[in-house]
Amino acid sequence: MAVSVIADIKQPMCPSRLILEHVTSRWGVLVLVALLERSYRFSELRREVGGVSEKMLAQTLQTLERDGFVHRDAKPVIPPRVDYSLTPLGNEAAEQVRALARWTEHQVDAVRAAREAYDEARA
Numbered sequence: 001m002a003v004s005v006i007a008d009i010k011q012p013m014c015p016s017r018l019i020l021e022h023v024t025s026r027w028g029v030l031v032l033v034a035l036l037e038r039s040y041r042f043s044e045l046r047r048e049v050g051g052v053s054e055k056m057l058a059q060t061l062q063t064l065e066r067d068g069f070v071h072r073d074a075k076p077v078i079p080p081r082v083d084y085s086l087t088p089l090g091n092e093a094a095e096q097v098r099a100l101a102r103w104t105e106h107q108v109d110a111v112r113a114a115r116e117a118y119d120e121a122r123a
Contacts, residue, residue: 022067023093024100027052027060032069032086032094033101039073039085069093 007016022028027049034040034048046057061084064070069090075081086094 019067022063023069023097025060027056028064029097029101031057031060031064032090033098035070035084035086035090036094036098039083041081041083045084064090 007014009016009020023032030049030052031045034045040048042057046052046054049057061070061072065072068087071085071087073083073085075083
């Protein structure tokens with residue numbers, strides 16, 4: 001029987017912190033957003049995400065699969081075929097991080113200006 005825990009992200013032992021870490025990690029965000037488009041094979045996903053090593057992509061996918069966000073479909077064919085897709089929970093999480101990703105894309109100029117002002121004030 002599962003025990004329901006009331007989460008408070010501000011508390012140091014809150015179990016939601018680890019989930020948040022997985023979903024909002026550098027590669028977690030990019031994998032989730034990519035999988036919103038469609039399912040991918042490993043090598044396709046690696047190309048789609050861009051810049052991720054095989055090791056980091058494998059670790060990210062395994063973590064997201066364990067958390068229930070990603071479904072791994074291994075087909076018993078030769079050569080082996082494995083497809084990755086979002087679960088309903090993963091789709092919900094991906095929609096949330098995509099909104100944050102889009103927001104950051106639109107704020108690049110504002111952040112750049114803030115950084116320049118900050119650096120000039122301290123020079």
